Amino acid sequence: MAGATLRDVARRAGVSIRTVSNVVNESVPVSDELRTRVEAALKELEYRPNLVARNLRRGRTGMLAFVVPELDVPYFAELAREVITAAREHGYVVMLDQTDGDAERERELLGRESRATMFDGLLLSPLSISEDELRDRTNRVPVVLLGEHIFNGDFHHVAIDNVAAAREATEHLVSLGRRRIAAIGDQPYSTGETAQLRTIGYRQALERAGLSVDESLIVSTPHFHRRLGAEAMRHLLALPEPPDAVFCYNDLLAIGAMYALADAGVRVPEDVAVIGVDGIQEGEYSSPTLTTIAPDKTQIARTAVSTLVASIEGTAPPPADAKAPYQLLVRGSTRGAHEAR
Amino acid sequence: MAGATLRDVARRAGVSIRTVSNVVNESVPVSDELRTRVEAALKELEYRPNLVARNLRRGRTGMLAFVVPELDVPYFAELAREVITAAREHGYVVMLDQTDGDAERERELLGRESRATMFDGLLLSPLSISEDELRDRTNRVPVVLLGEHIFNGDFHHVAIDNVAAAREATEHLVSLGRRRIAAIGDQPYSTGETAQLRTIGYRQALERAGLSVDESLIVSTPHFHRRLGAEAMRHLLALPEPPDAVFCYNDLLAIGAMYALADAGVRVPEDVAVIGVDGIQEGEYSSPTLTTIAPDKTQIARTAVSTLVASIEGTAPPPADAKAPYQLLVRGSTRGAHEAR
DNA sequence: GTCGCCTTTTGCAACGATGCAATACCTGGG
DNA sequence: CCCAGGTATTGCATCGTTGCAAAAGGCGAC
Structure with a gap:
């Protein structure tokens, strides 16, 4: 019951352990007669190689x-x-x-x-x-x-290339004619390197478009979850001059942002356009469907x-x-x- | 470089392999002197137990x-x-x-x-x-x-209990006053056991509510993906008498169904109520948010x-x-x- | 008939660790 | 000073497999 070993099979077939191993591994030629006998024994005992042992070796x-x-x-x-x-x-x-x-x-x-x-x-x-x-x-x-x-x-x-990706995302929003473009997902601490690169790309795009960067439109989030996207969006909507577009550092944040927007009765994309990053399947069926930068x-x-x-x-x-x-x-x-x- | 073994450490510390093992496993008492020496050697050689060997043994x-x-x-x-x-x-x-x-x-x-x-x-x-x-x-x-x-x-x-869960889901729709309740996700083949149980629960709920089962409202899907949920919903919407509620056998189907409904300009839940099964996070932020049977x-x-x-x-x-x-x-x-x- | 070569088969050691049991050491008591 | 009894340390075998190289067997050539 505990699993047959090469030794068991060898005994059964009346050959050496090594020969059984040779049959199992098909590495060395084995005569037809022995091969047949060993294969029968293998089947009868339901031999399966012990991979832990094999790996050790x-x-x-x-x-x-x-x-x-x-x-x-x-x-x-x-x-x-x-x-x-x-x-x-x-x-x-x-x-x-x-x-x-x-x-x-x-x-x-x-x-x-x-x-x-x-x-x-x-x-x-x-x-x-x-x-x-x-x-x-x-x-x-x-x-x-x-x-x-x-x-x-x-x-x-x-x-x-996170900088380039973020830049393209932001440029896409710029190309729609949006001028107050927010960013959700910055992480200004040592562990937020991806986020920081995306912020760089975001800034580059705005600068290239001749738009000034409004620091109050960059919202940090400790994680990239839906709930935080919603919270960040509510914060942005409460600003004196809310944004007309949002670049979210990942799709979950974007989904959360859209949730908050729907909740507040703000239309997407008419009033606020939203873009994410990740290309997750969820964004293909969200309402509205989510524009995104999809890594391959x-x-x-x-x-x-x-x-x-x-x-x-x-x-x-x-x-x-x-x-x-x-x-x-x-x-x-x-x-x-x-x-x- | 290739990883120090117990033997290497033993040699270094001038003790037997077994003693090193004893130190590592803290199973058997070891004198302070040897322990100190062995621990030093362990650190110097950056010893890590070979788990494959340990597992074999x-x-x-x-x-x-x-x-x-x-x-x-x-x-x-x-x-x-x-x-x-x-x-x-x-x-x-x-x-x-x-x-x-x-x-x-x-x-x-x-x-x-x-x-x-x-x-x-x-x-x-x-x-x-x-x-x-x-x-x-x-x-x-x-x-x-x-x-x-x-x-x-x-x-x-x-x-x-899939039968009970499906029954409860359907009963919930009944309790809203819906009378033409569709089901998306049946799988009438040998591998669709979960689906079949849910269909049983669905039928039970309708029967208990005194509603007749309209077979044309039960739509089969080979998989439980968003796309198929959307397709099934479109099919239902094209019926002479479309449903006023849909029980989807999982949340992805439901998300897909809601996508098709939105696309067709049908309001959820006013025109068609939707319920799923699985309790996935996606349903907490979908638009509208998704009612669901959530297994723990x-x-x-x-x-x-x-x-x-x-x-x-x-x-x-x-x-x-x-x-x-x-x-x-x-x-x-x-x-x-x-x-x- | 014997030798040598080629093919098939085998034995032994090893991978790195741990279980077991024996040895070495140490202490206190008689 | 020796012995019992406890603790600390060690050697050996083993887990199941495969690499290596030697042993065994078969066969043709001389």
Whole structure:
């Protein structure tokens, strides 16, 4: 019941352990007679290789770890799907863990007692942890970082060009004729690097358009959740001069903002145009549908996984920042907004 | 660089391997002097236990596998989050895999060459695979099934009472005074057991309310995605006598249905009331917000994981169907719909 | 008939850790 | 000064598999 081993099969078939192994692995030629006998025994005993033992011997586990802040955030769920698929194509399976954006938990995950030794490689999504700590803790396991982190070329890294993406998002709003364009999602602390890059892009777009930046229109949020998007939007609506467009740093914030707008009876996009980032499925069916900057998640996952796998196999080029493609998807929350107002 | 082993540390500290092991595991008393020396060596060499080796020796991996049809379906993502959290509380990590609802892939996952031996236990969500196959393939690994499957008590199983839940959902619509209540999501094939149970509950509610069941108001969908919900709704709207309420078998279908309704200029809930099942976060911010039957995901995950862990440790009671709690959350898609019309 | 070569089969060691049981050490009592 | 009894330390075997290299078997050539 406890699972037959090679030894059991060998005894049953009257051959050596090694021969059974040869049959199982199809690596070395085995005579037809023995092969037949061994295969019969394998079937009768329902032999399945003990992968833990095999991994110990081979020094590989065939597992990658993918660490995200929150799995119930659609962007990460959708990305995880792609990562799992990409990993499977390379013959790997994926262990998923969450940090809840907590630096402490991140340390724990990478720490001494961690299960890091069970994985051939590590895929990490936005971290609070610092570069030095990361280097300290992962010096044995290949790592690929996903999403922005201003690390200096010591790690492989896949992300979209956040500055450019944010600039394009804002320019899209400008192109609609909007002039009071707000931004929701800045994070002016050390862990908010992605957010800061998007703020830079936002400012660039306004400056290029000859618009002045009204600091009161930049609203910070500690997280990127729907509720905070709604709160931020309510705050903006309460300003003496509310915005006529909002660039949200992710789609969830945008969904929250649209919720607050609907609640306040403000029309989208006529009164306020809304754009997000992430290209999550939810935005395809929201009311109105959400204009967004959609990173190519499939591409991101593929690049990240194949870089990681190359790294594991020692065939990787030196660490570099891979820029992933993205796309502006114009939908209801900004469409047809030219004529309006 | 390749990772120090107990032997390396032992050599460095001038003690036996076994003593180092004792220090690391804190199981056996070690004199202060040696402990100090060993700890120094551990630190200098940055020793981390090789978990693969440890697992081999101990016969446990500390890993659970959680297999879902699609991770980018919010219900599963939210459930996965809870499962990961619950597993962590028991000292386990979680490997996630997807089947895409494909029976072939399910077999593959459980098949001979699978990594099943790398996990102490298996958590499976709705499957296409049959009971017999499942029994054949998992006779060594403890399994807990999540979601409905009409299996006969051979497996642990956690789910809500789908018949009752569907009945309550439908009764809610009845209580609003609706009389032409449609159902979206039936799946009249062998793999659609959850759907069939919900259809039963739907019929029960109508019958109890003295309403006749109009078969043309029951629309089947091969999957539970937003797009199919929209398509089904369009179909219903095109009927000679369209419905005045819709019970969708999950929230994504409901979101899709509301999309189609908005598109057609039909008011929700005034003209058509909508209810879903799953209680996903998306429904809290949709427009209108979505009334739903929300299974207690935390509870489901906790129950499933602790049953699985008990099973692994051999302390589990015989397999049983655990019924998880759920809750009717009344929101905008049905609220204030009494007065209307 | 013997040798040598090629193919098939096998034994042994090792991957890195832990369980078990024996050894070494230390203390106090007689 | 020796011995019992407790504690600290260690060696050996083992988990199930695979790499390596030697052993065994088969066959043609001399």
